Amino acid sequence: MNRIFAIFVLVAAALHRCAADDSDTPAVTCGSAIKITHVKSGAGKYLLFDSEGKNRQGGSGQHLATWLRDDPSNNRAMWWIRPAHHGVDDTEYPTGGDASKHRTCHRAAEEVKCGDTIRLTNMATRRQLHSHQVKSPLSNQQEVSVYEGQDFGDDWVVECVESSGVWRRGETVRLKHVQTGGYLGASPEAEFNERTCGRNCPLMHHLESFTRGGKDHLSEIRAEQGIYLHI
Template identity: 30%
Template sequence: MGNLNCSPFPLLLSSLVFLFSCFLGLSLGTELSFVTCGSVIKLLNVRHNVRLHSHDVRYGSGSGQQSVTGVSAVEDSNSYWSVRGTSEALCHRGTPVRCGQTIRLTHVNTGRNLHSHYFASPLSSNQEVSAFGEEGEGDHLDEWTVQCGGSVWKREEAVHFRHKATEALLSVTGEQYGRPIHGQTEVHAMPSPSQHSQWKAMEGVFMKPSESPAGSREYAYPHTEF
């Protein structure tokens, strides 16, 4: 694996996020108390304090697909994911994500979806988590169910993401890669919920619920804004 930090300009990124939000009439994080479809967010693993991250670097073992890790850096642009519906169930822009709803998480910078399958992860030999597809389109193994305690996914709430096809949960247990990505943490999937599989929505651009039927159209995730 090569150098995974593709964002040397965090100040520029912040400016672009702000301008993008103003242009589309979005919320940058203080107004909405829940996560909505079409939002572009970072996800924090509560136990290990790392953000879900990916990059155009493939695993050297297992599936050979695009690798997914956890990073402690807050400003890295490779940690942005867009919240999308599935091919069978649209996720209309600005609609609150319901507890129990199945979604896709598309990596903004590469257009690949958070994915899992029965390959072994490189460090812990748990279930591998990768990024898969092209331009936001992959397959049924890109689908994750949001598990939370109420009716909708609240931003202050720690939630679980259960992989629909295999029933495993998106997790981090602390194994860290060495050179050349020293300090980045393995992300994998585990069969049972635990403190290692709790995630919280953090920085991002949150789509506001629409006040008119025109806002119900499907959200197309951004390719170049970040």
């Protein structure tokens, strides 16, 4: 993982200098590093975030993914778009016998199409956005964590709402967890605060991130600013 991450940083820096897509609605591509917002979370822009906090009420013991209001100084809201898990840790893109069982990208800067399966790795912590059959702490949906390892629990399908072709910045999509079938989401009603988490809550004013079977406005997200690789 460290080797792959180092290679990505070098490639991304080179591509960004000569071929970053700076249009208003660039396509999300494999190798891009982007911020993701929750569409219907009320006033303020909530970003998907590696909280580095844990569920103190039980759960998996992994760090939780949450949603936090946009803060320019925050470096844990940037997510690296990667191909679906294919079981070979030292190879970033699936090739030949290592090909993923899901439709996914096979090279850097390839557009992420509606229906593709991807992974999201946090750029600051190098953990994977992950879900499983574990109850989330506030809403009792399914927990969304940021996982230090790599497995098929990291895979998400991109379901487009405003497009039938390619995932683009600013367009509404949903992320469906492959293993559980739940949709990534949030709700203003599921906030960590003194009432729900205690006075010394380490996740104060974060929104809980969860997956659930419901396919509604709570699961609508958008790609925002970032480095969009384009060749």
